[in-house]
Amino acid sequence: MPEDSSCPVYQLLDVCLHLNNRPILQGLNFQVQQGERVAVLGPSGAGKSSLLRLLNGSLKPSAGEMTLLGQPVSSLAPRNIRLLQRQVGTIYQQFHLVSALKVIHNVNAGHLARWPLWKSLLSLLWPQSLAQAQSVLETVGIPEHLFSPTAQLSGGQQQRVAIARLLIQNPSIILADEPVSSLDPRLSQDILTLLTDLTVTHSRTLIISLHDVALAQQFCNRVLGLRQGQIFFDCAIAQLTPEKLSALYATARDT
Numbered sequence: 001m002p003e004d005s006s007c008p009v010y011q012l013l014d015v016c017l018h019l020n021n022r023p024i025l026q027g028l029n030f031q032v033q034q035g036e037r038v039a040v041l042g043p044s045g046a047g048k049s050s051l052l053r054l055l056n057g058s059l060k061p062s063a064g065e066m067t068l069l070g071q072p073v074s075s076l077a078p079r080n081i082r083l084l085q086r087q088v089g090t091i092y093q094q095f096h097l098v099s100a101l102k103v104i105h106n107v108n109a110g111h112l113a114r115w116p117l118w119k120s121l122l123s124l125l126w127p128q129s130l131a132q133a134q135s136v137l138e139t140v141g142i143p144e145h146l147f148s149p150t151a152q153l154s155g156g157q158q159q160r161v162a163i164a165r166l167l168i169q170n171p172s173i174i175l176a177d178e179p180v181s182s183l184d185p186r187l188s189q190d191i192l193t194l195l196t197d198l199t200v201t202h203s204r205t206l207i208i209s210l211h212d213v214a215l216a217q218q219f220c221n222r223v224l225g226l227r228q229g230q231i232f233f234d235c236a237i238a239q240l241t242p243e244k245l246s247a248l249y250a251t252a253r254d255t
């Protein structure tokens with residue numbers, strides 16, 4: 001599928017999302033350009049995870065128009081959506097790894113969208129692409145764990161495995177849904193440093209939901225404030241003021 005490097009990575013025009021007949025996201029209008037690092041902030045239930053699921057194609061807009069790499073998501077055939085989705089890699093707070101498998105298999109899961117079924121099955125018995133898996137584990141700092149049982153790794157190490165899987169997929173867009181919420185402050189710094197390095201060195205785009213405003217200020221250059229399913233503000237990180245933050249997190253009682 002041709003990609004136009006001059007077009008925005010995402011363009012949302014009046015996008016709404018309904019789930020089970022409930023409005024979850026409403027009237028979203030924004031663009032994201034290649035190479036931006038966008039933090040999504042907002043109170044619990046504001047719709048941050050739903051927005052990321054919309055952006056990775058797991059959910060479709062109920063109304064409005066969303067383009068991904070210049071392609072209109074709503075009107076694409078399922079096969080073309082799957083091709084486009086390969087450009088989007090997502091990591092999660094809970095890592096989404098198969099803990100019963102060894103690290104190599106979780107890393108190789110990054111190949112699944114491209115490998116034929118026979119190769120995926122064969123790899124469970126005789127792991128394929130060992131050198132590539134070893135190389136990405138070196139990049140994320142845990143080369144010694146290629147054959148470790150995933151369940152025996154710490155939370156920080158499991159998030160590194162999830163990032164290694166992402167590197168195998170080699171997406172141009174990285175979405176991260178509260179990727180450090182279950183990690184201690186030092187590990188959070190390490191993981192976000194790794195993620196932003198991988199974003200910057202390969203001109204990838206990063207969109208990351210966070211609860212920690214200081215981390216957003218340290219690692220991102222733009223911030224979307226989401227409140228009750230709507231964009232409350234959209235600004236450069238340097239323009240994020242205490243007043244904007246207080247209003248974003250104000251409870252109904254405060255307003």
Ligand SMILES: Nc1ncnc2c1ncn2[C@@H]1O[C@H](COP(=O)(O)OP(=O)(O)OP(=O)(O)O)[C@@H](O)[C@H]1O
Binds near residue numbers: 020043044047048
């Ligand atoms: N499948 C669903 N059906 C109906 N409502 C849903 C569904 N999934 C999420 N919601 C609702 O959508 C709203 C937004 O949820 P979402 O998880 O996107 O918020 P969030 O900002 O990521 O919250 P948190 O910070 O607590 O993770 C919530 O009110 C939630 O209950």
